[in-house]
Amino acid sequence: MNDYPIQAVPFTAVNIQDDFWQKKLETVRTITIPSVFRKCENEGRIDNFRRAAKQLPGPFVGKMPFDDTDVYKAVEGASYSLALYDDRKLDAYLDTVIGYIAAAQESDGYLYTNRTIDPGHVHPFAGKQRWSSLVQSHELYDCGHLYEAAAAHYQATGKRTLLDVALKNARLVCSTFGPDGRHDVPGHEIIEMGLVRLYRVTGDRTFLETAQFFLEQRGCHQNRARYDFDNIPEYSQDHIPVLQQTEAVGHAVRAMYLYCGMTDIAAITGDARYGAALNALWNNCVSKKTYLTGGIGSRRQGESFGANYELPNATAYNETCAAIGSVLWNYRMFLMYGNGSYYDIIEQTLYNGLLSGISLSGDRFFYTNPLESDGTTQFNYGSATRKEWFDVSCCPTNLSRFLPSLGKYIYAVKGTTVYVNLYVSGTTEITTSDGIFKLTTDTKYPWDGHIRLTVSIPKKTQSGTVNLRLPGWTEGAVMGGKLYRSTPLSGTTEAPYSLTVNGEPFSADRKNGYLKMDRTWTDGDTIQLYLPLPVQFVRCDDQVVENRGQLALQRGPVVYCIEEQDCAVPLEQITAGRFTAAAASFRKDFLGGVTLLSGEGVTAVPYYAWSNRGVGKMKVWIPEH
Numbered sequence: 001m002n003d004y005p006i007q008a009v010p011f012t013a014v015n016i017q018d019d020f021w022q023k024k025l026e027t028v029r030t031i032t033i034p035s036v037f038r039k040c041e042n043e044g045r046i047d048n049f050r051r052a053a054k055q056l057p058g059p060f061v062g063k064m065p066f067d068d069t070d071v072y073k074a075v076e077g078a079s080y081s082l083a084l085y086d087d088r089k090l091d092a093y094l095d096t097v098i099g100y101i102a103a104a105q106e107s108d109g110y111l112y113t114n115r116t117i118d119p120g121h122v123h124p125f126a127g128k129q130r131w132s133s134l135v136q137s138h139e140l141y142d143c144g145h146l147y148e149a150a151a152a153h154y155q156a157t158g159k160r161t162l163l164d165v166a167l168k169n170a171r172l173v174c175s176t177f178g179p180d181g182r183h184d185v186p187g188h189e190i191i192e193m194g195l196v197r198l199y200r201v202t203g204d205r206t207f208l209e210t211a212q213f214f215l216e217q218r219g220c221h222q223n224r225a226r227y228d229f230d231n232i233p234e235y236s237q238d239h240i241p242v243l244q245q246t247e248a249v250g251h252a253v254r255a256m257y258l259y260c261g262m263t264d265i266a267a268i269t270g271d272a273r274y275g276a277a278l279n280a281l282w283n284n285c286v287s288k289k290t291y292l293t294g295g296i297g298s299r300r301q302g303e304s305f306g307a308n309y310e311l312p313n314a315t316a317y318n319e320t321c322a323a324i325g326s327v328l329w330n331y332r333m334f335l336m337y338g339n340g341s342y343y344d345i346i347e348q349t350l351y352n353g354l355l356s357g358i359s360l361s362g363d364r365f366f367y368t369n370p371l372e373s374d375g376t377t378q379f380n381y382g383s384a385t386r387k388e389w390f391d392v393s394c395c396p397t398n399l400s401r402f403l404p405s406l407g408k409y410i411y412a413v414k415g416t417t418v419y420v421n422l423y424v425s426g427t428t429e430i431t432t433s434d435g436i437f438k439l440t441t442d443t444k445y446p447w448d449g450h451i452r453l454t455v456s457i458p459k460k461t462q463s464g465t466v467n468l469r470l471p472g473w474t475e476g477a478v479m480g481g482k483l484y485r486s487t488p489l490s491g492t493t494e495a496p497y498s499l500t501v502n503g504e505p506f507s508a509d510r511k512n513g514y515l516k517m518d519r520t521w522t523d524g525d526t527i528q529l530y531l532p533l534p535v536q537f538v539r540c541d542d543q544v545v546e547n548r549g550q551l552a553l554q555r556g557p558v559v560y561c562i563e564e565q566d567c568a569v570p571l572e573q574i575t576a577g578r579f580t581a582a583a584a585s586f587r588k589d590f591l592g593g594v595t596l597l598s599g600e601g602v603t604a605v606p607y608y609a610w611s612n613r614g615v616g617k618m619k620v621w622i623p624e625h
Contacts, residue, residue, distance in 0.1 A: 004267045004335035006414045011407030018425040028403045031362035036074045036400045039389045052116040053103035063391045065114035065123035066138035069145040070397045076149040077401035083156035098162045109172035135187035147194030174210045185218045187236045189254050192261030212265050246280035248305050252297025256325025263332040287482035294349025297322045309543040313372040320357030320395040324402050340513020343421045344472045351557045355608040358399050360592045365396045371620040385615045416464035423451050446556045447595045449531035457523045467514040488534035498530045535582045550621035551576040560604035564617035568601035571617045576624045
């Protein structure tokens with residue numbers, strides 16, 4: 001089976017033992033996952049399956065007809081947790097929930113509780129018949145998340161209960177849509193990714209071919225009546241064929257899922273036509289439409305991308321799901337091309353625009369992530385701070401499915417080459433083409449730049465390459481440096497890194513954002529990489545009008561913000577001059593353990609941690625003078 005030239009190291013082969021990430025992941029396991037299931041129960045999302053199965057009386061409960069997806073995402077995240085931890089209570093609970101889902105499925109495989117419960121009284125978005133309102137119904141979006149959950153559950157437990165439900169549904173979809181069937185596309189992408197995942201599980205090329213059909217049907221059909229909802233085909237990336245698309249437009253989450261599907265198809269089929277479009281879209285997104293935090297989707301209208309360089313701060317939408325989608329896409333681009341630039345985006349997004357979506361307590365969330373807040377304006381679905389749930393609660397459940405699988409983003413392998421992409425303490429066992437290669441990583445990153453990796457090789461010596469990612473910010477190129485550049489506050493130019501093996505300096509080739517360490521490795525070899533973490537001022541391209549004359553603070557991959565509660569003067573009076581001699585100090589007892597930046601009468605905190613102490617004014621960008 002053809003696939004990406006670079007392969008992931010499964011998250012089940014990575015044991016994270018990290019001061020920064022471990023407690024956050026434990027909070028997701030013990031707080032977030034139970035919380036989202038409890039909300040799915042209390043909001044009627046799980047009982048909707050029981051109503052569809054005629055196990056409970058009553059109408060569909062919920063404001064949106066596609067609420068089934070929240071249950072699927074919760075199941076997916078819980079399955080990843082089960083793959084890492086033996087939890088019999090959770091395992092039994094999933095069996096119960098999956099039983100409800102299976103009972104709700106119609107005899108031909110159709111599964112959409114809003115229609116099954118009462119076909120004569122469906123939500124207006126759902127359409128009068130199956131598949132008749134795909135822009136708004138999200139029937140195929142539901143299917144995609146079902147497939148992702150089913151594959152995750154099967155791979156974690158070996159049980160086919162949900163997988164069989166998904167396969168039955170997927171066969172219905174594949175027989176309904178295609179060259180000899182219905183010509184239409186989902187309004188909200190993700191089924192493409194889900195079908196590819198089922199293909200990987202089963203080897204059935206029908207799933208792969210239908211995924212490609214959905215991609216290449218987009219922008220080609222003539223039925224524009226389907227866009228009466230907003231009359232903007234760009235909203236669903238359905239304005240021109242995908243292979244002709246060069247600018248990121250429309251709903252940001254949908255776009256990310258589309259690009260993920262395109263990259264999957266390009267990798268598996270070897271279809272070179274996709275490369276030009278994917279690279280053009282990536283360059284446009286990164287160089288003109290991405291926030292310093294890695295957030296994307298600047299407009300509240302349509303939860304969409306704006307024009308090039310349209311990156312307002314106070315009105316930034318930056319949906320949490322879009323940040324997750326960006327990581328998913330950039331990860332695939334890395335697996336395809338092996339360039340560290342993709343991980344510059346992943347790292348920046350992980351530590352900032354994605355992690356900001358979840359509170360330190362694990363049970364409150366941001367749907368939108370602005371870079372400035374006046375403390376009173378309601379930006380987060382009727383609130384000026386984090387919320388426990390939303391009418392459309394895609395972000396909490398998306399976080400619950402993404403974070404448990406974080407381990408797979410740390411390492412990768414191609415032949416005898418091992419990639420170390422994120423610096424996270426823990427251990428891993430990697431199968432290279434020349435045998436087992438074990439690594440133990442010890443670091444306090446992102447608060448400290450000292451990284452120690454110890455090699456363990458069962459056969460004592462082994463030739464191969466270890467590629468250590470050299471983040472772009474080490475040389476001022478934040479996320480590639482096309483949109484943002486940074487300089488140390490002190491103005492000094494410390495070497496961007498130092499590297500030793502067994503205490504001796506090692507001269508590594510620098511290629512594609514990596515330090516390439518090609519040698520014969522011996523059991524017990526120790527690599528020490530040091531990445532200096534000076535406090536840096538970040539400048540934005542002047543074409544972003546709102547940020548002209550403004551500076552932001554960053555240290556390592558962490559973007560900082562200023563909350564008025566930490567200031568001796570009003571936030572509006574603070575300029576960058578107060579931070580020209582900023583001191584960085586780690587506070588173990590504050591905001592879960594963070595490094596603070598102290599200036600003249602002001603303190604800056606990591607952006608991801610803002611609003612964990614209540615509501616107040618906040619800014620990322622401050623005037624230079």
